[in-house]
Amino acid sequence: MSVDTATVAKIASLARIRVSDAEIEAMVPELNGILAWVEQLGEVDVTGVEPMTAVIPNTLRLRDDVVNADPLTGGDIRDKVLANAPAAEHGFFGVPKVIE
Template structure:
């Protein structure tokens, strides 16, 4: 399957990964090969087959609606690349 560098750039944009034109050129045939490999699934007749949702039968559990966790602000922030005044900080998003 052939994948255009423009498609690679679009997908990289969706995945929030910055790539250069040269990288897109290099990745295009690689992704094309992988997509070509997985396309053989199209030949399987799956009419009437349900897509799998749980590999081992299990039931979703409910628990009492009570607070069981919390008061860990400093732990949550401990690994933040940048944290100030008890918050995560990011570059300015509103002009």
């Protein structure tokens, strides 16, 4: 697997990261180097080996359906939520107008 300048430019644009043409030119060989390095894993024969999803045997823990049981992950903290917003009015975040 390898990438070209067009792919790198597209990924940057999807991720909303501004990169200059010169930076893209430099990034293409770098990224291809990383991809080739990771691709070495493809040389290992994993026939019959179940995919591993975590390094320690662990399953997903679930939470009870209780509102604001833990103040750290509960609501009713509007002031905190809005504290870092560049603009907030009437309890809303204000963002540059986005309308299709």
